[in-house]
Amino acid sequence: MNYMVRAIVPAYNESERITGVVRSLRGVVDEVVVIDDGSTDDTAIRARAAGAIVLVHSVNMGQGAALETGHEYVRRTGGGIVVHFDGDGQFQVEDITRALNVLGDSGSDIVLGSRFLGPSAHIPLIKRRVIHPLARWVNYIFTRVVLTDAHNGFRVLGPRALAEIRFTQNGMAHATEIIEHIREKGLRYVEIPVVVRYHEYGQKFRGGLTVIKDLIVGKFMK
Amino acid sequence: MRIIFQLVIAFLAFSALVSVARKKRENLLGPLGAFFWVVFWLALVSIVSAPMIAQWFADMIGIGRGVDLVMYVSIAVLFFVVFKLHIKIEGLKRDVTVVVRNQALQSEEKGRTSS
Incomplete structure (x- = not known):
């Protein structure tokens, strides 16, 4: 594979961690693209200083919107392979190389990270036992696709997936929307184990309800 | 009164x-x-x-009192209006997203071409 590999990093008020995230990514991918999603701190300045291409949303639009801005930037500048990587440093750069190898070897269009396939899942108990099983169930209702991890933000999109997938969901519902795209466009996908280290609790139960509301409203927008 | x-x-x-x-x-x-x-x-x-109009309609569809029918219909209409508002707000949000995205892409492109 001779495609350019670019990491898309949505970031909102991540000035404390963004420098470390960008620096760690620069050794693994060809280009780091940070989408500063309306931060009120100096996330954009620090990301730029660390060597990232920075696109700035003038207002906070949500993670799905930030990722799609990154997709559009990559499409306009030659395409290639895209890695979704969170700006808070919860993912591990070591997983990227493995995911890229899987993408090339398996001939799939998209590689999805899963916290439940590996032995080292550092997930809070309530999330593991209540929120994630519920999320998997909701995901299945909307997408008819069974995944071990319904809402993992670590993904690697090959050129075909990048061309086919367009997020319309601005918020966290994009994580379900992407599975819908995979099914509708017949994209080949593989799940691989990834390690996630939580700095904060992440998405809460209320956030899950917002996702369901956004998905229902989204059904009437098409 | x-x-x-x-x-x-x-x-x-x-x-x-x-x-x-x-x-x-x-x-x-x-x-x-x-x-x-x-x-x-x-x-x-x-x-x-x-008011007998509401009572007549209520009798026709088997609801006891005309005022109950008015309440049920009002609640249904309010739900519908709220739902329509949600759809409208989502549409506006998507329009704003397009504007914000284009602005971000254009200012990056401008920075790239000028440097």
Whole structure:
């Protein structure tokens, strides 16, 4: 594979961690693209200083919107392979190389990270036992696709997936929307184990309800 | 007392209908929306002027009292209006996203070409 590999990093008020995230990514991918999603701190300045291409949303639009801005930037500048990587440093750069190898070897269009396939899942108990099983169930209702991890933000999109997938969901519902795209466009996908280290609790139960509301409203927008 | 209530509602409905007509003329309201609001206000005036209409409809569909029918219909209409508002807000949010995205991409491109 001779495609350019670019990491898309949505970031909102991540000035404390963004420098470390960008620096760690620069050794693994060809280009780091940070989408500063309306931060009120100096996330954009620090990301730029660390060597990232920075696109700035003038207002906070949500993670799905930030990722799609990154997709559009990559499409306009030659395409290639895209890695979704969170700006808070919860993912591990070591997983990227493995995911890229899987993408090339398996001939799939998209590689999805899963916290439940590996032995080292550092997930809070309530999330593991209540929120994630519920999320998997909701995901299945909307997408008819069974995944071990319904809402993992670590993904690697090959050129075909990048061309086919367009997020319309601005918020966290994009994580379900992407599975819908995979099914509708017949994209080949593989799940691989990834390690996630939580700095904060992440998405809460209320956030899950917002996702369901956004998905229902989204059904009437098409 | 009842006549005062009926007059107040009739006046409100008349003002609302004038407002609907004005919005329709200014293209701020579509034909379906205008039709809905005209029917809504006329129905309200009819029921307030002659409450037996609500009772007649309630008897026809098996609901005990006319006032119950009015409550059920009101709740259903309110749910529908809230839902429509959600759809409208989502549409606006998507429009704003396109503007914000284009602005971000253009300013990055400008920075890239000028450097």
